[in-house]
Amino acid sequence: TDADGDGYGAGSSTNACNAPAGTVADNSDCDDSAAAVNPGAAEVCDGVDGDCSGAIDDAAVDAPTWYTDADGDGFGGPSTVTCVQPAGSLSVGGDCDDADAGLYPGATEICDGLDQDCNGSVDDAAVDAQAFFADADADGYGDAAVSTLDCSPPAGFVADDTDCDDLDGGISPGAAELDDGLDQDCDVWVDEDFVAAGD
DSSP: OOTTOSSOOOSOOOOOSSOOTTOOSOOOOSOTTOTTOSTTSOOOSSSSOTTOSSSTTTTOTTOOEEEEOTTOSSOOOSEEEOSSOOTTEESOOOOSOTTOTTOSTTOOOOSSSSOTTOSSOSSTTOTTOEEEEEOTTOSSOOEEEEEEEESSOOTTEESOOBOSOTTOTTOSTTSOOOSSSSOTTSSSOSSTTTSOTTO
């Protein structure tokens, strides 16, 4: 008997060469009073075994994704899809380390070798990054006009910005002054100790 007209029958049966009115050749309906409940129906979150699988709300098509928030930072890590929110989970994911409450999307990045903001980059745009200056002539002194912010000096950069000629490795604050009409030691004076001031 297919009382709800959903194409699936249940209850009493009869043997006949042709199907009597209101009957079908299938007896797998688990609720023959509700046409939306049958083995061919999609399971949804409604507290009913809509697809007659024997389980309520299993693999429901409208079940939300829940993320376990083990570290309590408001962002979840591992996920599960279920109609009922599991304890200790929330609807917001994206946590790259659910064992560390200091690591989550939007966290302030600092220089410590970790990815605080979970964007996939370590120490990027860290609030405590320092300025490093280009040292094109590799004399250990940088050019104040060419700098970058980073947690450690990139290749070709140094923490010092006092080079007055970054294209000449013989000119820097640590160089010895020569009698050649140039300011080797970057102190603004030319050939001091060789020529008297004002001469």
